[in-house]
Amino acid sequence: MVHTKVPPGTAEHGTGSEAGGRSGRPRAPMGRRGRITAPSGPGRMAALLVSPTLLVLSIVVLYPTIMALRESLYGPKGLDPATGFIRTTEPFVGLRNYADILGAAGDRFWNAFWNTTFFTVVTVGLETLIGVAMALIMHKAFRGRALVRAGILIPWAVPTAISGLLWRWIFNSNGVANAIIGHQILWTTEGFHAKVAVIIAEVWKTAPFIGLLVLAGLQVIPKEVYEAARIDGAGPLGQFWHITLPLVKPALLVAVLFRCLDALRMFDLPYILVGAQKTSVETLSMLAQNEASNVRFGPAAAYAVILFLYVFLIALGFVRLLGADVVGDRAARAASRSGRRRRATAMRVTEVPA
Known part of the structure; x- marks a missing residue:
């Protein structure tokens, strides 16, 4: 009888599946190339933690959007021309x-569309310039900085309705604005001056x-970067252009994106400051509200759906073209992928038999 030497690690040597069964320990699942795959527990836990948020979004966003789309396919009750009832x-x-x-009967829609776009472009552009200047002032170390920060943030804390009433008083025919410029302008009537009042x-x-x-974003920039730039001879303008602006760009892009989405849905400020059904300042949100208040829910839903698509396309184009990384840090994700590739390569090397 010929005896063969059994190498260690085989079933006959007692370390295979039978040995695993005798030990009573569950074996980890084996993946490709014999590697041990990680359990899917963290994935299930992540899905479980995210599910409440997805449920809330489905209730407050997805369901109303579907219902608005459905309602836009129906017309008002009114008189039936076929029966006369x-x-x-x-x-x-x-x-x-x-x-x-x-179509040809949509002159009011196109006027509201251009008003909405005009207000968005002008207000967000001015807010970006003034907001960056405010941030630079609040970031400086000087006596009374806390008081300046509080004073700058007060307008943002004021409710929009109160702000509209305040500026309506300022732009009154006998208000502060006319007293300063020395001219009698009816700011809250039809005309370009009504647009200027809303923009201000x-x-x-x-x-x-x-x-x-x-x-x-400014507060996370290390001071050593500015010290090194000063040593290299960079002036204040060079430091702002080559250091501050690139490092603060992610926060600035997110702020501009949020403001664009908010400005496209502008309703309450022009409605309170100037009034409803004013051609000069009527926006898409005001137009949809006017149709709904007149019990024309089908056209109102159609206006709302078009506004939703407009806002969605602007947000998508902003993220794609301007590079606003609202999901996460691209560099971190790239480094993570590179690290996973290196670890996978190292594991393949160690699996090669000697």
Whole structure:
């Protein structure tokens, strides 16, 4: 009888599956190339922790969006031309509401669309410049800095309705604004001056928001960077352009993105400051509210859906084109992927038999 030498680690040597069964210990699952795969417990735990947030978002965002899309396919009750009687239910009209909005009869929509875009571009641009200046002032170390910070942030803390009433008093025919410029201007009537009044009030209120986020970005910049730049001969303008602005860019982009999304939905400030159904300042949100207040829920829902798509496309384009990384740090993710590749390569090398 021929005897063969059994190498260690085989089933006959007592360390295989039988040995594992005798020891009573569960074996870890084996992945490709014999590596031990990690259990899926952390993934299940992450899904469990995120599920309440997803549930809330589904209730307050997804469901209303679906219902608004459905409602936009129906018309008002009104008079049925076929029977001559008042309809008891809303008739299904398909895409007729969208065709009326975007067609030849949509002059009011296009006016509101351009007003919304104009207010967004101008107010966000001015707020960015003023907000960065505010952040630089609040970041400086000087006596009374806490008082200055509190004073700058007061407009952001004032409710929008109160702010609209305050600026309505300022832009009154006998108000402070006319007293300062020395001319009698009816700011809250139709005309370009109504747009100017809304822009001034909006910038005054929301510029501190950008300043606050930029200030948070400034406070994480190490002082050693500025000291090294001063040693190299960089002046204040060079330090701002080559150090401050690049390092504060992530916080600034997030602030501008939030302000763009907020400005596209502008409603309460022009509604209170100037008034409803004013061609000069009517926005898409005001137009949708006007249709809903007149019990034309189908067209109102169509306006709301178009505004939702507009805001979504602006946000998507902002993130894609300007590089606003609102999900996470790209460099950190790249470093994490590189580290995983190095570890995988090292494990493959160690698996090669001698």
